[in-house]
Amino acid sequence: MTIDISRIRADTPGCEDLIHFNNAGAALTPAPVLETVIGHLRREAEIGGYEAAAEAGNATARAYDSAARLVGGAADEIAFIENATRAWDMAFYGFNWQRGDRILTAQAEYVSNYIAYLQVAQRYGVEVVAVPDDEHGQISVEALERLIDSRTRLIAITHIPTNGGLVNPAAAVGKIAKAHDIPFLLDACQSVGQMPIDVDAIGCDMLSATGRKYLRGPRGTGFLWVRRNWIEKLEPPFLDLHAATWTGPDSFEIQPDARRFENWETYVAGKLGLGAAIDYALDLGLPAIRDAVYARATRLRNGLASLPAYTVQDKGVEKCGIVSFSGAGHDPADIKQALADQKINVTVSRRSSTLLDMTAQNLETMVRASVHYYNTDTEVDRFCEAIDAVAS
Ligand SMILES: *Cc1c(COP(=O)(O)O)cnc(C)c1O
Numbered sequence: 158m159t160i161d162i163s164r165i166r167a168d169t170p171g172c173e174d175l176i177h178f179n180n181a182g183a184a185l186t187p188a189p190v191l192e193t194v195i196g197h198l199r200r201e202a203e204i205g206g207y208e209a210a211a212e213a214g215n216a217t218a219r220a221y222d223s224a225a226r227l228v229g230g231a232a233d234e235i236a237f238i239e240n241a242t243r244a245w246d247m248a249f250y251g252f253n254w255q256r257g258d259r260i261l262t263a264q265a266e267y268v269s270n271y272i273a274y275l276q277v278a279q280r281y282g283v284e285v286v287a288v289p290d291d292e293h294g295q296i297s298v299e300a301l302e303r304l305i306d307s308r309t310r311l312i313a314i315t316h317i318p319t320n321g322g323l324v325n326p327a328a329a330v331g332k333i334a335k336a337h338d339i340p341f342l343l344d345a346c347q348s349v350g351q352m353p354i355d356v357d358a359i360g361c362d363m364l365s366a367t368g369r370k371y372l373r374g375p376r377g378t379g380f381l382w383v384r385r386n387w388i389e390k391l392e393p394p395f396l397d398l399h400a401a402t403w404t405g406p407d408s409f410e411i412q413p414d415a416r417r418f419e420n421w422e423t424y425v426a427g428k429l430g431l432g433a434a435i436d437y438a439l440d441l442g443l444p445a446i447r448d449a450v451y452a453r454a455t456r457l458r459n460g461l462a463s464l465p466a467y468t469v470q471d472k473g474v475e476k477c478g479i480v481s482f483s484g485a486g487h488d489p490a491d492i493k494q495a496l497a498d499q500k501i502n503v504t505v506s507r508r509s510s511t512l513l514d515m516t517a518q519n520l521e522t523m524v525r526a527s528v529h530y531y532n533t534d535t536e537v538d539r540f541c542e543a544i545d546a547v548a549s
Pocket residue numbers: 240241242243267315317318319344346347366367368379
């Protein structure tokens with residue numbers, strides 16, 4: 158199955174007069190997503206928010222099924238949460254951290270996750286260890302296995318870091334986690350929607366994802382998947398009338414399924430829009446999406462490699478749709494602006510977003526150009542011409 162790019166672009170009004178290479182920031186939403194969100198907002202205005210939610214009950218239930226299908230889980234293992242960070246938090250802060258517990262993570266870990274590690278380290282005396290990279294710049298699975306000890310309570314890594322093309326070997330990590338019976342939390346924020354994800358093949362126990370990046374969903378949406386046998390072992394840091402039931406003057410019961418990680422008041426239009434975005438991706442097929450994204454990214458890396466002014470910084474054996482580079486003598490912020498003036502969207506990755514990785518590479522900032530399946534080879538070639546002109 159291949160992607161009919163002209164049909165897809167016809168569905169994507171935003172791609173008509175700009176080159177959007179900021180898909181790892183927020184991708185352009187396709188028409189069915191936009192229509193779903195706006196349609197629901199209109200119903201809220203016409204008949205009332207609660208009434209519109211009731212009317213959309215079946216569509217909401219289908220969104221859980223779709224999210225479950227997307228990652229290979231079950232609908233009652235899915236919680237819709239307002240973004241990937243909070244989704245991840247609801248799992249991470251659900252552990253009953255004890256002094257001396259050890260968390261194993263990776264060098265390219267995302268800033269918000271690492272801040273959470275440091276917070277529980279300071280609060281409870283937990284030890285955080287960032288496993289070294291292997292010679293390809295991905296997490297070393299040998300080092301990971303060596304660092305596991307009897308105090309290791311969690312393995313938590315980022316699948317695809319926010320700052321580059323690296324795809325960490327998540328399934329190899331999952332195999333080790335399983336062999337040592339240690340829970341595995343995967344930040345799949347940049348991989349969900351970009352490639353096939355199967356929680357059983359990966360062997361993770363918890364996975365977080367966002368709506369607006371490769372899934373092309375609305376902003377302010379995300380979800381958490383938690384393997385059934387882990388749900389009741391995690392006590393969410395916050396509870397409300399949706400996550401729990403007040404059963405008596407001195408008692409409450411937490412929901413037995415992944416609803417415990419959600420809260421009651423929610424962006425219903427966004428949830429429905431995310432469901433539509435997931436269905437859109439499932440219809441195209443995640444293998445076809447990955448192949449198209451990788452093909453465009455490879456073309457872009459090759460184009461950049463032929464320009465002496467730039468250095469591609471992507472690491473790892475497998476490289477995805479995020480292309481990061483630096484330009485000799487050019488501030489990435491100026492490069493971004495020069496491209497924006499020509500209606501080309503990229504972004505700048507800063508050291509503080511992946512501090513360990515950027516410090517090890519001695520990089521302060523990089524340009525991040527992240528491509529999607531709706532981008533064309535022509536756009537990639539125009540991008541390379543534009544960036545060449547910036548350098549001269
Ligand atoms: C963007 C990103 C996040 C945070 O996602 P939000 O939806 O903004 O909370 C987490 N991890 C990685 C790797 C990201 O790129």
